[in-house]
Amino acid sequence: MADIMNQLEQKPSAMRRLVNLAIEYNFIVIFLFVVTIASLLSENFLTPTNISNLFQQAAVVGVVAIGMTFVILTGNIDLSVGSVVALCGMIAAIMLASGMPIVLAIGITICAGAACGAFMGAISAYAQVPSFIVTLAGLVSFRGLTYLSTEGVPVSGLPSAFAAFSSTMVPIFPGFQLSSMGLIFTVLCVLAGLLLSKTVFGENIYATGGNPEAARLSGIPTRRIIVSVFAVSGIMSALGGLLLTSRLRIGQPTAAQGLELDAIAAVVLGGTSLFGGRGSILGTAFAVMLLQVLRNIFNLLGLGSFYQMTVTGIIIIAAILLNRFIDIRRGRG
Amino acid sequence: MTLASQVKDRLEQEPNILSISNISKHFPPNIIALADAGLDVRKGEVHCLLGANGAGKSTFLKLVAGAMMPTSGEIRVDGKAVKFRSPAEATAVGISMIYQELDLVPQLTVAQNLFLGHPPNNRGILDTKTRRIEAEKALKRVGARFGPDAKVESLSIANQQLTAIARSLTREAKVIIMDEPSAALNENELEAVFQVIRELTAQGVAIVYVSHRLGELREIGDRVTVLRGGRTIETFDVEGTPDSALIEAIMGKDRQLIERKERQPVTGDVVLDVKRLQGAQGLDIRDFLLRRGEIIGLTGLNGSGRTSFLMSLFGARSHEADMTLDGVPYAPKNPRAAIRNGFGLVPEDRKTEGLILQSPIYKNATLPSMQGQFWGRHSYQKKRTIPVLDQLATKYGRPEQNVVQLSGGNQQKVVLAKWIIKGSQLLLLDEPSRGLDISAKADLYKLVDGLARDGAAVIVASSELEELYAACDSIWVFHEGRNIARYNPSETDQDTILKCQILGEHSGVNTDG
Numbered sequence: 001m002a003d004i005m006n007q008l009e010q011k012p013s014a015m016r017r018l019v020n021l022a023i024e025y026n027f028i029v030i031f032l033f034v035v036t037i038a039s040l041l042s043e044n045f046l047t048p049t050n051i052s053n054l055f056q057q058a059a060v061v062g063v064v065a066i067g068m069t070f071v072i073l074t075g076n077i078d079l080s081v082g083s084v085v086a087l088c089g090m091i092a093a094i095m096l097a098s099g100m101p102i103v104l105a106i107g108i109t110i111c112a113g114a115a116c117g118a119f120m121g122a123i124s125a126y127a128q129v130p131s132f133i134v135t136l137a138g139l140v141s142f143r144g145l146t147y148l149s150t151e152g153v154p155v156s157g158l159p160s161a162f163a164a165f166s167s168t169m170v171p172i173f174p175g176f177q178l179s180s181m182g183l184i185f186t187v188l189c190v191l192a193g194l195l196l197s198k199t200v201f202g203e204n205i206y207a208t209g210g211n212p213e214a215a216r217l218s219g220i221p222t223r224r225i226i227v228s229v230f231a232v233s234g235i236m237s238a239l240g241g242l243l244l245t246s247r248l249r250i251g252q253p254t255a256a257q258g259l260e261l262d263a264i265a266a267v268v269l270g271g272t273s274l275f276g277g278r279g280s281i282l283g284t285a286f287a288v289m290l291l292q293v294l295r296n297i298f299n300l301l302g303l304g305s306f307y308q309m310t311v312t313g314i315i316i317i318a319a320i321l322l323n324r325f326i327d328i329r330r331g332r333g
Numbered sequence: 334m335t336l337a338s339q340v341k342d343r344l345e346q347e348p349n350i351l352s353i354s355n356i357s358k359h360f361p362p363n364i365i366a367l368a369d370a371g372l373d374v375r376k377g378e379v380h381c382l383l384g385a386n387g388a389g390k391s392t393f394l395k396l397v398a399g400a401m402m403p404t405s406g407e408i409r410v411d412g413k414a415v416k417f418r419s420p421a422e423a424t425a426v427g428i429s430m431i432y433q434e435l436d437l438v439p440q441l442t443v444a445q446n447l448f449l450g451h452p453p454n455n456r457g458i459l460d461t462k463t464r465r466i467e468a469e470k471a472l473k474r475v476g477a478r479f480g481p482d483a484k485v486e487s488l489s490i491a492n493q494q495l496t497a498i499a500r501s502l503t504r505e506a507k508v509i510i511m512d513e514p515s516a517a518l519n520e521n522e523l524e525a526v527f528q529v530i531r532e533l534t535a536q537g538v539a540i541v542y543v544s545h546r547l548g549e550l551r552e553i554g555d556r557v558t559v560l561r562g563g564r565t566i567e568t569f570d571v572e573g574t575p576d577s578a579l580i581e582a583i584m585g586k587d588r589q590l591i592e593r594k595e596r597q598p599v600t601g602d603v604v605l606d607v608k609r610l611q612g613a614q615g616l617d618i619r620d621f622l623l624r625r626g627e628i629i630g631l632t633g634l635n636g637s638g639r640t641s642f643l644m645s646l647f648g649a650r651s652h653e654a655d656m657t658l659d660g661v662p663y664a665p666k667n668p669r670a671a672i673r674n675g676f677g678l679v680p681e682d683r684k685t686e687g688l689i690l691q692s693p694i695y696k697n698a699t700l701p702s703m704q705g706q707f708w709g710r711h712s713y714q715k716k717r718t719i720p721v722l723d724q725l726a727t728k729y730g731r732p733e734q735n736v737v738q739l740s741g742g743n744q745q746k747v748v749l750a751k752w753i754i755k756g757s758q759l760l761l762l763d764e765p766s767r768g769l770d771i772s773a774k775a776d777l778y779k780l781v782d783g784l785a786r787d788g789a790a791v792i793v794a795s796s797e798l799e800e801l802y803a804a805c806d807s808i809w810v811f812h813e814g815r816n817i818a819r820y821n822p823s824e825t826d827q828d829t830i831l832k833c834q835i836l837g838e839h840s841g842v843n844t845d846g
Contacts, residue, residue: 197709199708200709201707203696206689207700210690210691210692214688216667217686218668218672218701219668220704277689
């Protein structure tokens with residue numbers, strides 16, 4: 001122990017510090033590496049249009065992954081996000097198709113998402129059922145509800161103004177504009193990052209995930225914290241559903257199947273521990289973009305989705321092994 | 334010639350089955366968990382091991398059971414020197430350990446547990462028939478009244494204890510080490526375990542029996558070895574050795590006393606008045622009064638209810654109580670309610686209950702104080718933390734360091750800092766000095782004294798009586814869930830309190846409550 005402290009108290013050299021930083025933020029290093037490869041492979045990669053497209057394509061998974069980060073930071077998991085995205089997308093589509101004002105429909109949809117999440121979170125926290133089980137049930141039931149709402153038929157006839165929710169092009173700086181979808185994702189990343197790092201709520205999330213018993217004995221309402229993170233995940237899923245419906249311009253009950261796995265993969269790839277207490281939105285954001293860039297590379301190379309799936313899995317395993325290695329090196333293993 | 338002395342004579346002729354000499358365990362750079370301990374176990378005897386908390390018993394047991402390797406010293410089994418690199422190697426030569434938290438798999442059957450790790454098999458195919466037969470044999474030897482197909486989780490603690498003993502037998506144990514087997518047993522259950530021990534010793538198995546309780550030792554033990562400060566002090570024959578000699582060996586003659594300062598009589602108002610507090614495992618506390626400015630010590634053996642009492646006051650354990658706080662009925666539903674009422678708890682285990690280890694010092698220290706606010710104000714949190722840590726003489730690099738990097742004593746100071754920063758006026762300290770060196774302990778109690786002078790009321794639970802003796806206005810002895818006697822340390826000597834703590838009875842002469 002004293003050895004470790006001595007090491008820490010010595011001022012490391014600039015080089016050493018840089019290496020430590022690179023290890024700490026390894027997901028950024030990997031991201032830059034992949035981006036470099038992509039730009040070497042195709043000169044179309046680093047164009048404003050393609051970058052804007054990347055953000056647009058990553059937005060739905062990205063928004064959902066933000067919510068997932070909150071849940072995983074408390075040591076829980078939310079498998080229901082894909083189904084909640086579809087359900088909320090359908091709810092919004094049905095309301096809009098029946099002529100409800102857009103703002104009201106968005107508001108109600110977000111509330112519905114929050115309720116779905118909070119409900120599952122409450123069962124998990126108060127009845128002490130593992131969240132894996134509760135949200136697995138949610139995954140099945142919410143999908144069922146989605147089909148039931150229209151007997152499985154897609155909903156069309158949405159007001160064209162609703163499309164603007166996802167695809168308004170917003171100029172960021174001269175020569176580069178981002179779709180509102182990509183912008184919403186970016187802004188949510190910033191807000192979520194601030195919420196986690198600057199607020200007591202954020203600290204309570206880390207504390208609850210890091211050591212639930214110590215958190216409870218410090219007066220943190222740990223069960224309420226768990227309900228809240230699931231509510232956040234529900235809200236993010238609702239937003240994901242709204243963005244998806246807005247982009248597709250129909251309510252599609254089969255949408256977002258398997259989305260939960262993409263979201264979990266992004267969170268874990270971003271260095272957030274599945275045991276809770278450690279991780280960040282920054283990591284999740286980079287991981288989401290990393291996975292999108294990978295897809296982009298495969299498309300540029302003309303390789304099909306079978307390759308994409310295989311390689312994505314390998315990269316996730318490699319990233320986890322890297323994080324394990326870092327943990328062991330720091331004596332946290 | 335009495336029967337007991339006949340047994341004694343027979344034992345004296347038996348060879349040493351296990352012989353441990355001069356073993357030590359150091360943890361670099363400077364922690365000595367065990368300095369120089371030894372023990373000879375004869376075939377068929379019950380050899381008791383006594384020692385206060387921190388005497389090195391658990392380290393000693395781990396070395397013998399192969400869970401750790403000694404730094405120096407020698408272990409001989411049947412006269413042959415052995416070096417265990419793993420518990421499996423210890424079991425292989427016939428040394429079997431039964432831990433206090435029984436290491437059985439509750440979801441499996443008794444038979445599966447008995448042969449855990451070494452099931453009878455034929456090229457990898459389980460031989461369940463043989464396993465059942467062998468299991469029945471082993472269970473019969475320990476006098477079990479349950480079958481090999483029972484699930485361990487459905488058994489009482491006593492029967493689980495028997496299962497653990499039976500498991501030792503399936504490994505042909507020559508020496509069975511039992512670490513405080515009585516902690517979770519009632520008298521009848523314990524008697525059943527004793528019966529088994531007697532039968533096993535008659536068959537030549539030796540038992541190393543660890544317990545705090547002198548009564549048990551008298552009933553079952555042949556010889557007793559006392560450890561103190563990581564050293565073997567002496568081995569006695571149980572017969573003919575008075576309690577006083579054992580207690581002296583446990584405590585030592587030349588105790589390193591923290592100087593007791595004469596304390597002003599406490600004149601503050603009664604803050605906490607516990608008329609009755611009842612909880613699980615027979616916790617039943619009556620008429621417990623705490624005044625402003627008062628420091629009350631709780632002493633008692635492990636499992637005497639000290640921790641349960643503190644956790645109940647803190648709203649962290651379910652209980653039923655009739656108590657008032659500043660004259661108002663007080664019934665904390667959860668720790669949050671207790672904290673709002675001015676309570677602060679330094680829990681028994683700082684690592685699992687006190688700290689978020691992978692989180693910075695300043696965040697840990699301000700965790701309770703920040704509740705109810707929206708923005709975390711990092712610079713403000715650090716500004717609040719640093720002076721308190723300095724006041725506690727905490728050694729740390731930067732406030733952003735994760736607490737896991739601090740030494741144990743400094744971690745404990747961070748836990749205490751939580752409540753000082755929060756401004757808690759009712760401090761519940763559960764083994765606060767664990768892992769602190771002598772000067773840090775003195776600092777801690779000086780600080781507690783200062784807080785009490787400023788009007789805080791403090792309850793300190795500690796297994797180190799000397800500390801309580803030096804620091805407290807009065808000391809309550811807890812025994813098997815009840816507060817049986819209150820002593821004024823200015824008027825009572827330590828041995829009286831210690832005797833009361835171990836024997837669970839008090840002379841009544843020196844009590845004033």
